[in-house]
Amino acid sequence: MEARSVDTMPRGPQWQYEPKWDGFRCLLSRHGDNVDLRSKSGEDLARYFPELVSAALKLKAKTFVLDGEIVVPHGRAFSFDNLLQRIHPAASRVMKLSQETPALYLAFDLLASPQDDNLFAQPLRKRRSALEAFAKRRFRSNPIFRLSAVTTSYATAKKWLAQSGAGSDGVIAKRIDLPYQSSNREGMQKIKRFRSADCVVGGFRYATNRIGGKKVVGSLLLGLHGSDGRLHHVGFTSAIKRQEKPALTAKLEPLIAKPGFTGNAPGGPSRWSTERSAQWCPLKPKLVVEVAYDHFSGERFRHGTSILRWRPDKAPRQCTFDQLKQTAADPMNLLG
Numbered sequence: 001m002e003a004r005s006v007d008t009m010p011r012g013p014q015w016q017y018e019p020k021w022d023g024f025r026c027l028l029s030r031h032g033d034n035v036d037l038r039s040k041s042g043e044d045l046a047r048y049f050p051e052l053v054s055a056a057l058k059l060k061a062k063t064f065v066l067d068g069e070i071v072v073p074h075g076r077a078f079s080f081d082n083l084l085q086r087i088h089p090a091a092s093r094v095m096k097l098s099q100e101t102p103a104l105y106l107a108f109d110l111l112a113s114p115q116d117d118n119l120f121a122q123p124l125r126k127r128r129s130a131l132e133a134f135a136k137r138r139f140r141s142n143p144i145f146r147l148s149a150v151t152t153s154y155a156t157a158k159k160w161l162a163q164s165g166a167g168s169d170g171v172i173a174k175r176i177d178l179p180y181q182s183s184n185r186e187g188m189q190k191i192k193r194f195r196s197a198d199c200v201v202g203g204f205r206y207a208t209n210r211i212g213g214k215k216v217v218g219s220l221l222l223g224l225h226g227s228d229g230r231l232h233h234v235g236f237t238s239a240i241k242r243q244e245k246p247a248l249t250a251k252l253e254p255l256i257a258k259p260g261f262t263g264n265a266p267g268g269p270s271r272w273s274t275e276r277s278a279q280w281c282p283l284k285p286k287l288v289v290e291v292a293y294d295h296f297s298g299e300r301f302r303h304g305t306s307i308l309r310w311r312p313d314k315a316p317r318q319c320t321f322d323q324l325k326q327t328a329a330d331p332m333n334l335l336g
Helices: 050-058 078-086 091-100 124-138 154-162 241-256
Strands: 017-023 024-031 035-037 063-071 104-114 145-147 168-175 188-192 195-204 217-225 231-235 288-293 306-310
Touching: 017 124, 017 154, 017 188, 024 050, 024 104, 024 145, 035 050, 050 091, 104 124, 124 145, 145 241, 154 168, 195 231, 217 241, 217 288
Parallel strands: 104 145
Antiparallel strands: 017 168, 024 035, 024 063, 063 104, 168 188, 195 217, 195 288, 217 231, 288 306
């Protein structure tokens, strides 16, 4: 179940509101002694969060499927940086971090329970009641599992949005009258204090100035998949800290390979083009970055974007134009 980004919070009796947590979305399922942690892109997260696997096996329920968010506490807040550290290839490092910075699982939906394997087919209002009953009986003795807050009050949701930060970056609105909307954005909307999008890094340009005599990345070229399945260039971000450029360059250069973008590509003819702006290095579509932007039109970002975070939990194929679709405003309503 995925969310569509919108500018304004929907209102009405068919909506409920939840904090939008700044973590890794995860479907957690248990069938007997088998526990599976699955990211939005279908990747197995169990090896990175062994403490969640152990905690799930201690819950007094042999069969269930939860939808929720993995977060890592840091004081009274959640740290996305600490969460990213958990995605490490070395098992010994993962085990060490699982003890030093244990994760929490914030549950906001229940898709299957010991009483109902097809709970996902029920409307959200019934699933939420089932989740609250499940959590009341089983989460109290297992503090790694927490029940995410919910409200039907528009005023409360607006307050959450205004106060977002330190691990919450907005509000999620969900239709309470619909069953679980797998693989579409019809039943869930996200509202942030800024607009953001997950983009594929399809290429980069080197900076004009070198660091330590070596060429370094100057800007990342961003792409989104269209309905034709092709990766189209939609803009760039040059908001890269100087101290991070050498390491990022070392990360990007091994991925240089044509074509980079399979649809609309950068460097096309325009009256603003220069020889330097037309020179770019294509990359294998392996990396996903979340960027903040202020305006999107004509299938591209009107201005440069800023990097919010890298998204190793997101598959490049999930980065589509669909996430940017918003209900168009009637401009006549803005005229006196």
